[in-house]
Amino acid sequence: MTEHGVSYVPKPVLKDEDWWAVWLGLFIFALGLGPIYGVEPLGWVAKVGTWVDLGKAIAPISKNYHISGPLSALLTYLFMLVLTTIGAYFMGARTGRFIAGFTIIYWITIVCLIIGENAYIAATPDKLAKFKIGWSLGLGEMGFVFAMIVGLIIGNFFTGFAQFLYEAAKPEWFIKTGIVIMGMAIGIKTVSALGLATTVIVRGLCAVVEAYLIYWPVVYFVARRFFKFTPEWAAPLASGISICGVSAAIATGAAIRSRPVIPVILAAVIIVFVAIELLFLPFVAAAFLYHDPLVAGAWMGLAVKSDGGAIASGTVTESLILAKAIKTLGIKWQEGWILMATTTTKMFIDIFIGVWAFILAIIWSMYKIGKNGTGGQLDSKVSAAEIWHRFPKFVIGFTLTFFVLLILGLNDKSIVKAATEGSNHANALRTLFFALCFFSIGLVTNVRKLWQEGMGRIVGVYAVCLFGFILWVGLFISWLFYHGVFPPVISG
Template sequence: MARQSLRTLAPGLALLALFALLAHTLADVIPGLNALIVAVALGALVANVVGTPDWAAPGIAVGALLLEVGIVLLGASVSLAEVQASGPLVILLVVLTVAAGVVAVELLARRVFGLSDKMASLLAAGSSICGVSAAAAVAGTIDADGDQLTHVVATVLLFDAVTLLLFPLAGDALALSGKQFGVWAGLSMFSTGPVAAAGFAHSPVAGRWATVTKLTRNSLLGVVAVGYAARYASDGGTSNAKLRQVWTEFPKFLVGFLVVAVVANAGLLSSAALASIDTVADWLFTLAFVGLGFDIRLSEMRDTGLTPVLVVLVHLVAVSALTLAVVTTLF
């Protein structure tokens, strides 16, 4: 069975590896070109021009796991002393941003645009915490139907693609430092993959701060999902079942990231080991971002209803502007 599974995954993994190698080659040859952005572009180009081949789909889907492993290994490059120095401030900004975002999207979606309660809740979770994974987790706790979740996922993916392109350009235009850009992207953008990609497209420092800030946001998923489970408890389903759904969808790679960061900062890894981990993480990110590109579907973006897009657009513009002002003032 293991051999059969490997044969199933191998073609897609080979395609990811081919595009990852091409992305690094182009980035090495063309000055100013970022390998991660090229990786996303290559995946998106193939997915939208010829589609994802059936023989490659299982292996390409492994890209999500590679991203999580890469984030875990990224913990080795994080200085806990540096995080500790501004950690409480970043945590406070994350909590305030998530809380304000959830409330604002709920009110905007329901009272201004007239969306249903559950659609509003899915949009609030997806745009305020960690994109598609947060929407999926909350959908399970509030018993949202598949059409609602699909609509929200398409909306989130649309903005993932747009922000992945626009945020690095904005960071360069505004001459933001690595830390400023990283915290800003981590507070404003939606899904973990695009946040990491945008951060590293700016600089390694920005990539680390974007990932740390975003993972802090992700850690609030359990709190928000439990809150929604309690809010919709009267709609049916036991509390235990809802809590199990929250744990199932919770991004457990956060724990691995923290463990690796603690081990690395305790001095238990040699400089050679740290360098090797950094290289492996870099390639895992490149492979994962090729897979991320395959998830970008222009047809789905065209089919996404205008109302959810407007709700999320208002939220994104407001949060981006406010957090940019705060970050450039405090960091």
């Protein structure tokens, strides 16, 4: 097989990073099903939570495990070390060097997550009273950014130490494994959404399809035409801005066979913009859309490009609008509906990731598009093997975890609570895999070379597209589908 004129020899399955992401993700998914059957195989997994008391920063994900936070972190380390070492061994890594490197990377990453979850950094406005603090930056997911910054410092200023860690720095493998696990949470959320208002679900789906048929091609055009990015950069950038930040950028990068560094660097920029949106967008929505609450909720889902950021924005928006509606309109709306509009919209966006990755894999194969923009002539005889080679295998794992939870939940609604609990347990590991990815990408990134590749232009594309049309098109589409739909009114 050839790719862009270069001979390509498929990797053996046991040496393929994509397949190892699938297997590790499915194994964690299987353990996450435990609560459905009355057990908690992952209840001991460490979760870093927002904190003001450092002693409470980390704890086991399940309250049924009465162990200390440090012990939980140690058990999580040993579990992830064993899983990743098995995969690394079969993929040809030097096992001893991998174990040493992973150990250092893991504990540095844990520290970064803990710092990022300090309440003065991470708490959203609706949580200030809970933590008894008067202010917060409200910057969720900053632990990822801190991990990347530390990785960048080590990779660019302590090169000897960085070389020692390279064996265990597997950014693409880590995040692909996390995406497979993420399918579980989305699947059970879908079951929950199906039990809610059909109108909101149908409108949410229509809004997502319409928005992203507009968003993606426009962002891609702007990146290519005005900022002169190659397809290798422009496609993941368009997906990251248009669909769902980190996950979409990674899935698209895998589908078109871009260099692993590209989508995760894009994701770092996206997270910074998510933090900026979270600081002001809910307050804009509350000021101008308090009389059309579900429009505001859907707008958060369409505009904020990360799951955590979007849900946090929806939560803050709902809190602000409900309070303002009582004061200004004399109406007391039922809680949960504004956030539901955000969550439902975001859920369909996440599902769209796998669909779009598959479409792009076929297009890039048929047109033989290269990293530098070469290609463009339609090859109607493109082989199934070429498409299979380009197809990101971890999407198979993502799809499996999604549909298994969806089918189980639809067949027996009584398991939804337990399945949600299990998906939360598995999701704690997904967060760690994502964080490991960000540290690793910082470690292997040469900043000087990266700037030459166009980091400044990445920020430019994002700013132009986000503030130029994404926010406003998203607002219009939210209004188009949700205008005049209101939450139930609480009497008295």
